[in-house]
Amino acid sequence: MHNYIMYIFELSMKNTNLYKGSITTIILKLLNEHDKMYGYEITQKVRDITKNELQLTEGALYPALHKLKDQGLLDVEVLYVGNRVRKYYKLTEAGTKETVKKLSELESYIRNMRALVNPKYRDE
Amino acid sequence: MHNYIMYIFELSMKNTNLYKGSITTIILKLLNEHDKMYGYEITQKVRDITKNELQLTEGALYPALHKLKDQGLLDVEVLYVGNRVRKYYKLTEAGTKETVKKLSELESYIRNMRALVNPKYRDE
DNA sequence: AATTATGCATTATATTCTTATGTATTAATT
DNA sequence: AATTAATACATAAGAATATAATGCATAATT
Numbered sequence: 001m002h003n004y005i006m007y008i009f010e011l012s013m014k015n016t017n018l019y020k021g022s023i024t025t026i027i028l029k030l031l032n033e034h035d036k037m038y039g040y041e042i043t044q045k046v047r048d049i050t051k052n053e054l055q056l057t058e059g060a061l062y063p064a065l066h067k068l069k070d071q072g073l074l075d076v077e078v079l080y081v082g083n084r085v086r087k088y089y090k091l092t093e094a095g096t097k098e099t100v101k102k103l104s105e106l107e108s109y110i111r112n113m114r115a116l117v118n119p120k121y122r123d124e
Numbered sequence: 125m126h127n128y129i130m131y132i133f134e135l136s137m138k139n140t141n142l143y144k145g146s147i148t149t150i151i152l153k154l155l156n157e158h159d160k161m162y163g164y165e166i167t168q169k170v171r172d173i174t175k176n177e178l179q180l181t182e183g184a185l186y187p188a189l190h191k192l193k194d195q196g197l198l199d200v201e202v203l204y205v206g207n208r209v210r211k212y213y214k215l216t217e218a219g220t221k222e223t224v225k226k227l228s229e230l231e232s233y234i235r236n237m238r239a240l241v242n243p244k245y246r247d248e
Numbered sequence: 249a250a251t252t253a254t255g256c257a258t259t260a261t262a263t264t265c266t267t268a269t270g271t272a273t274t275a276a277t278t
Numbered sequence: 279a280a281t282t283a284a285t286a287c288a289t290a291a292g293a294a295t296a297t298a299a300t301g302c303a304t305a306a307t308t
Contacts, residue, residue, distance in 0.1 A: 017145030018233040020264070020295060025142070029241045040255050049246055050236040060296050062257060084255060084304050103241060109142040110234055112174040117153045117227060122173055144264060144295070164286050184265050186288060208273050208286060 015054055023056065023064050025106055028073070028091070028099040036077070036090040039065060065089055073098050139178055147180065147188050149230050152197070152215070152223040160201070160214040163189060189213055197222050 030045055031037055037045070043056045068074045073095035077088040091099065114121040154169055155161055161169070163185055170180045192198045197219035201212040215223065238245040 014297080016229045016233060017264075017296090018149070018229060019145070021141030021144035022237060023295085025237075026240050033243065038255080039257095040253095044254095046240065049239050051247075053232060053236055054240075057297065058255090058257075059259090059298070063295085066257095081255090082305070086255070105140045105142060106237060106241060108177060109140065110237070112177055113146060113150075113230060113234070115173050116150050116170065116178075117230060119157065123175075138266080141265090141294080147264085162286080164284095168285095181266065182286090182288075183267070183290090187264085190288095205286090206274070210286070 019054060022106075023060055024068065025102040026056075027061075027064060027068065027089075028095065028102055031074070031089060031091045032096065032099045036088045038079075038086045038088050040086075068095070143178060146230075147184055148192065149226040150180075151185075151188060151192065151213075152219065152226055155198070155213060155215045156220065156223045160212045162203075162210045162212050164210075192219070 026046060027042060030042055034045075039058075039061055043058075043061060046054055046056045065074065069076055069089070071094075073092055074089045075092055077090065079086045079088055111121075115123075150170060151166060154166060158169075163182075167180045167182070167185060170178055189198065193200055193213070195218075197216055198213045199216055201214065203210045203212055235245075239247075
């Protein structure tokens with residue numbers, strides 16, 4: 001019965017559209033903090049930090065990781081744990097620079113959104 | 125020459141992906157604050173408040189307004205200023221409720237993103 | 249034995265936005 | 279007076295991003 005409740009719960013837990021466009025920033029920052037991580041680990045870390053409020057789905061995560069790798073922002077290292085594959089991702093130098101950029105874009109975004117939805121955060 | 129500089133400037137001013145999914149929240153909140161506004165006015169208000177950092181393009185704005193209207197969240201009132209059409213949008217009751225919801229989603233989003241990119245905002 | 253968790257991935261579809269284009273009126277500049 | 283910029287609406291093609299569904303396989307738990 002517990003699983004059934006979880007199922008109903010998760011059905012109602014779709015992310016808001018606001019997260020669109022944020023995945024790259026999240027991935028880069030977590031890698032910046034943890035040196036190297038694998039995909040599944042990233043999904044769990046995001047679940048833990050947001051207390052289940054943001055579900056990073058595989059359909060969003062893996063294409064994002066592949067794209068970052070193609071852009072030269074991440075390096076990959078394949079590891080076998082028993083017979084199971086694990087792909088560790090790690091920031092390149094360019095990836096570290098991009099992380100700084102993305103984080104400052106996030107700060108700008110938050111500042112602008114605060115000003116838009118709350119008059120008291122507007123200048124003059 | 126001034127126009128040339130503005131042109132170059134605006135070419136480099138593309139919005140970050142972070143704004144994806146935020147337009148609805150912005151429109152609803154501005155209408156919640158100003159009672160009624162027309163499309164062009166909304167674009168200008170957004171430019172002013174964000175000091176040109178967010179450019180709300182027509183291709184994004186008008187479809188968004190039409191969708192909100194179709195969803196019953198906005199009412200429209202057509203006005204002629206000289207020979208020029210102006211369409212004033214206004215929140216319906218449902219629209220006001222949705223605004224509250226969107227604003228709390230934005231607060232959750234900001235809280236979660238802060239926690240994700242800054243360890244000191246994480247609990248335990 | 250069956251289910252859940254771990255771990256990767258892709259594909260069809262939906263949503264959202266950018267860029268480009270279109271039409272037309274009014275104001276400002278040269 | 280003529281040109282450009284600003285005002286004001288709109289759509290359409292394409293890009294980007296994410297969801298939902300599906301697939302495969304191993305390891306751990308009940």
